[in-house]
Amino acid sequence: MNLTVLGNNGTCPVKDGACSSFLLQTEDSKVLIDIGNGSVAKLQHVCDLSEIDTIIISHLHFDHLADLFPMKYALETRKYLGEDIHKINLYIPPVPEWIMEEIITNDVFNIMYISDGFSCVDHGLRFTFKKVQHIIASFAVRVESNMTFVY
Numbered sequence: 001m002n003l004t005v006l007g008n009n010g011t012c013p014v015k016d017g018a019c020s021s022f023l024l025q026t027e028d029s030k031v032l033i034d035i036g037n038g039s040v041a042k043l044q045h046v047c048d049l050s051e052i053d054t055i056i057i058s059h060l061h062f063d064h065l066a067d068l069f070p071m072k073y074a075l076e077t078r079k080y081l082g083e084d085i086h087k088i089n090l091y092i093p094p095v096p097e098w099i100m101e102e103i104i105t106n107d108v109f110n111i112m113y114i115s116d117g118f119s120c121v122d123h124g125l126r127f128t129f130k131k132v133q134h135i136i137a138s139f140a141v142r143v144e145s146n147m148t149f150v151y
Contacts, residue, residue, distance in 0.1 A: 001026055001147045006042040011063045013038035019063035026145055029053045029123035033141065033151050037066035040074070049074055050085050053123045055109075057092040058151065059138035060099075065092075069102060076106040089122055091129070093137045114139050 002025045007018025019036025023046060030047060031054045043049065049071055057065050068090075079085045090109040103109055112120070116131035116139070126144040131137070143149045 001143075001145065001149055003149065004046055006046070007036050007039045009036075009038070009063070011061075018042045019066070020058075021067070022151065023047070024143060024149060026123075026125065029125060031056065031123075031125065031143065034058055034064040035067045035071060036063045040067040040071050050078070050083070052088055053086075054089045054091070054125075056114075056127070056141055056151075057090070058141070059134060059136055060093055060095060061136065072103060072106075072108045075108050079106065079108070091127065091141075093139060 004023040006021040006023055007013065009017045009019045013019050018038030018041070020034040021036050021039030021042070022033040023043065024031040024033060030052050032043070032052050033056045035055060035057070040049070055068070057068065075085050087107055087110050090111050091114050092111065094113050104111065114129045116129065119126065119128040124145060128142040129139045132140045141151050
């Protein structure tokens, strides 16, 4: 496993910074853990947006999910222009209706809601989610393959 910190700023990115976002790479997959404001620009220095297999959103604060929307817009535009873009598996806590209306269109994401104890295998990785204390529903994730990573 290789971890790239794309962003670690608080609620607003500093100049040339980005909020919470981490790219976890294995030989077989690229997993984006959180996608805070400013992180999509940073991600494009590491890989093409279409290379992401899985996105995990830990909780619904904007400094952890704001760039989900521009990423979706970029990928759906590329699909519209004829590029063969695969759907990204999106693991996310239950969202308000307005977010769902925005992310469900144009077949960019396979959306799966996470809950305490939810576990699955995705692209050769086992994800296990555990509810953690925060002011809104928030989840830690354990990622297992030949190594273990916990966020």
